[in-house]
Amino acid sequence: MNCEILAVGTELLLGNTVNTDAADLSGLLSGLGVNVFWHTVVGDNPARLKEAVAIARKRADLIVTTGGLGPTYDDLTKNVLAEAFGKKLELHQDEADFLKAWFARNSHSKYTDNNLQQAYLPEGCTVFHNDWGTAPGCAFAAEGVHVIMLPGPPRECIPMFKACAAPYIRSLSDQVIFSRQIRVFGMGESAIESLFRSEMERMANPSLATYAKFGEVMLRATAKADTEAEAEAMCRPVVEKVRAVLGDKVYGVDVPSMEALCLDIMTERGLTLSAAESLTGGLIGERFTALPGASAVFRGGAVTYCDEVKAALLGIDPALIAAKGAVSREVAAAMARDVRKAVGADVGLSATGLAGPDGDGVNPVGTVFVGLADRDSVWVRALSLGTGRARVRQSAANHAFDMLRRYLQRLPIETW
């Protein structure tokens, strides 16, 4: 099945918004055995969208649109697609009721007649209810082409694809695609690729591919077979081979992230967590508490962005900071130890360093110390994370979670 992803939105053509949906959907679609051969972006312009649909239906078996499902007059994806395939738009009462209830609950947004437009969908379509926003998506088949329409905002588009579009696509084929995601932290994509190049080039079914994402690497083993059990069995030796070669750099298979893995293990063992953050400014806590159920594990912590606050909130000795510097192994250790005590948690994480763009005159930008403390011990990683403020901060948080999962999996922690 050959697919075109067609994004609709003038904001993409003006450069206001990066089309991350296209990349994320491409990864998800290739995991379902779909060949994505084209990405197209057009603006909120009916004539140009119509032309783009005419081109897409000639070359693709599956058209996935993103965007243009909202309530405003330039949201026209449904209208143009329905017309192109000779379908009428019908009011879906369930969606209309949902919209009214949603606006009644959300006092700051006012319900207008425009909003009802969102409840009109092509006749005979499969409705994708939007649990992450208000505009529903949908899917239909017509004239040998499958059309899937998803909302544009990534927070709605990606969950809706996983919950609604993926099962729809799976139902179209008699063959089952099965894939395993092997998640790796601590090694670059090209180094990993050179270790598995022969497998990656030789293998078609099962196949192996690498994806670099947010400072870590994901390997995907995919197999196609008549039954899920068969496809799963085909993936197994590939996963085992990767695990054998990469060892404990593999932090999990089919887990969403390092922090999600940590949350699961800590919930199961009844352990609690705390964090003291300098350069990350709250990012470690933010990423952990983004996970539903985090409140069973995460007790809290301190954002100690300036030195005095390290003393005021955590009781860190100002003399230690004066002697060693705020960006030091010793202060990272003290932060992890003291935040654990201050909030009464089993484990404390810490991060101190220089995210840039300015250095401190002593250490270069990218100098970071990440700490982990339990009741008995403290571990610190000394890192040089390069430049780029956002990248340095995310990378520091990645290391904190890598140390935590190694601690929880009883592996060596100071591996850097």
Next chain:
Amino acid sequence: MNCEILAVGTELLLGNTVNTDAADLSGLLSGLGVNVFWHTVVGDNPARLKEAVAIARKRADLIVTTGGLGPTYDDLTKNVLAEAFGKKLELHQDEADFLKAWFARNSHSKYTDNNLQQAYLPEGCTVFHNDWGTAPGCAFAAEGVHVIMLPGPPRECIPMFKACAAPYIRSLSDQVIFSRQIRVFGMGESAIESLFRSEMERMANPSLATYAKFGEVMLRATAKADTEAEAEAMCRPVVEKVRAVLGDKVYGVDVPSMEALCLDIMTERGLTLSAAESLTGGLIGERFTALPGASAVFRGGAVTYCDEVKAALLGIDPALIAAKGAVSREVAAAMARDVRKAVGADVGLSATGLAGPDGDGVNPVGTVFVGLADRDSVWVRALSLGTGRARVRQSAANHAFDMLRRYLQRLPIETW
């Protein structure tokens, strides 16, 4: 001038790489008065690239390609484009000499005959020398179409566009485009649009358009004229009209975000900030400290994810929490007041509430209290932010920054 950006690279279709070039080039091109009407991505496949070029040349006056200029066998952009426009590839001796010298200097890269491929460019083209990598770009005009070819890596593509392609494009046109971004918080996109629908539909030059982004709305006024001063003058009444209608819901014009505006004002006035976060788990601190220069203003704060930590780190009376509940106006007020004192800042922000998916048995999911305290006073907004854990958390942080900018702009704060 109507433009298509045509990216070439299988990595984009597999989801390994996000097409940030398309967004960045779009912003730069619209700043030059070029209408970017299409983005297309195809893989390293000569047949599909040839088809994509055939489509692009029919609808666009300017085709900007990215990627596929490297030395490997699947780098075929120049070959396909040159052939499509009936041009031969010629060896450019200057580029060949540069390549040889580059490889002599960079001992870790080995020069092979493949590398010389990069020095072959379409006959009669304008060569864009690559100061940021090895593959040169180029531009040519043929059969009424302008073609610009740029390398794919953003570190090469964007600087080469600015240094080489932008002057080339400017030399083709005699008009200038100017735009202003009006940023609004506290009103939905469709409500705003219904207020300005007649302007939006009537106006072509200057034009007005709305974009919803991360829980806020941006309006863009754009004008095209012979000089920048003239275009700027055409935008002015549009901006004034929007300001007059939306009042203090407009938080700024041509500012990047609420938190960036707050950082600027607080830096200028020498004010410092702190935050006590429950449901946001560090997000307010994280967003503020993502800004370079935040350390001059943000002193730190506490992530008080469980009740005991509110007492342990901030000294909040457990009896108050027991009497009013952790999710209450009173606790939000105490958190803002006490974090300000604990870290010695001029202003304290706070957020407490239920992000979901689970409620607390008393308040519905989405119940949020956001607080702001200075030395003399404290303000609290009581909010119902609906459902969706990530959305509720981002929205709570948005409200914290809206309260802060209203405080700094001396406007009413408890507007909810």
